[in-house]
Amino acid sequence: MADVIHAPRGRALFKELPARPSIDRTTLDSAAIGEIARDVGFWRRCWSYTPLRRFLVLVFLGCAWEIYARLAGNPLMFPSLSDTLVAWATDIANGTLTSAVWTSLRILVLGYGVAVLLAAVLTTLAISTRIGTDLLATLTAMFNPLPAIAILPLALLWFGLGVQSLIFVIVHSVLWAVSLNTFTGFLSVSQTQRMVGRNYGLGGLRLVTHILIPAAFPSILAGLKIGWAFAWRTLIAAELVFGVSGDSAGLGWYIFQNRNALETAHVFAGLFTVIIIGLVIEGVVFRSIEAATVRRWGMQA
């Protein structure tokens, strides 16, 4: 209808292009075309397998390390990969490293869990009430820039030399990062999806669990990852400062002790362990969460 109306006006306004003949083509039946989808081939499929590519990077870095260390020839300052692996295997075998890892991981998971729970409460409050928003904004602005190590002396004063102090500083370092990311994620959930939820009778806490959390999951996951890294850093640093917690010592203490004894290969073995655990958590735990959620839902490439 609109075309009919505007056509006469339009023609008068501009000079039309020269006419070109129309083309009529015959098309093939889809059966006649035959190959429509093709297997990409073994090598290319391997190459597009991310864990394999990552592993190759690791192998390359390992080789570079070994070669450099052998050329430098100074095991006290820079032990080679093989020395480190030997030290690592010995300490795994005699149990010192395993117990250190176990101690650190237990504290880490506990502190991380408490922080995530607190973050959930804080952000839920923040998204449902205006005063909650102000509370979260003020608290994060105040405490997020404060390094965990800076409040360690205070923690020691309050909780003494023990697990509680460690957990306190871990919670501090994780809480604000996770809350901030989660809240930003909540705010960026599309207005339409919120309306869809409210249209189906959701409100308050049910809107948060049914709509906001899944819709903001990419940001939440990013926050959890950052929080995990912060937790590790804080824990190792705190252990380096005051070491033994009760009956057993953690990884930081293991590193500190071996440095004092000038057992550099064992220091490296400790650092190596931190790295391995980090890689496993990132490459296995977080990656599979991502694969099962945000990637599957097409919210992240």
Add this chain to the structure above:
Amino acid sequence: MPSPALTTDAVTAAPGAGKQALLSVDGVTLQYQTKQQIVTATYRVSFDVYPQDRFILLGPSGCGKSTLLKGVGGFLTPVEGQIQLNNTKVTAPGADRMIVFQEFDQLLPWQTVLGNVMFPMRTTSRFPRNEWKDRAMRAVEKVGLAKFANSYPHTLSGGMKQRVAIARALAMEPKILLMDEPFAALDALTRRRMQDELLELWNDIRFTLIFVTHSIQEAIIIGSRIVVMTPHPGQIRAELDATAYTQEHAGSEDFMAFNRKINGMLFGSENIAHG
């Protein structure tokens, strides 16, 4: 622009005699308040929707059709006038009014097609749990997406997403169905089929439909009653009876004349001569 003579002429049929209005919109002004300014989207809009009406909101882009729908949906509060549903004031959104939104991101990306259709059943517990899957599957089949029931929305085309949203609303068998340009993204063929499906479904269930479009043709085919709105800020130009026209009449002389009449209201009278 609108001459008073035309306006009075346009209101052709009296509202359903004896029946009680299901939804009454009375002198409603809706505004958006942004940091810089207050935008009046609709100005003193009044109309009554009776049970089983197929009520069309027709108007140019930006005239406030979606805003009006959001008001009825309970997402916006009128600054003037009021919206009543079954004689009670609309204050909040609710599952008694199923909405198909205009936006493409109304599907929940973390749910499959079937999961999306089942989602409102799960949140409202309107039907017993053991019926959810069957009902959802039937709705998905109705919109021709049975093969994609277990796909995630990001793997669907724009038109397919829209059809899932329609299935999701229809599966709830709502008393009132609000649809905001639901067929705008569909190709002509699918659009035609969906229009037929919608009318057929209406014939089965006899729900009340409020339908937003800016296609005059679609308005006449789907609607039993058409509200024509003016450009921004939206006011009601006319409320027309369209019960006489269906798909089969498209192209007939009557149909074209009605089409031209609405065209004249929307575009101003200077264009009627060409149509």
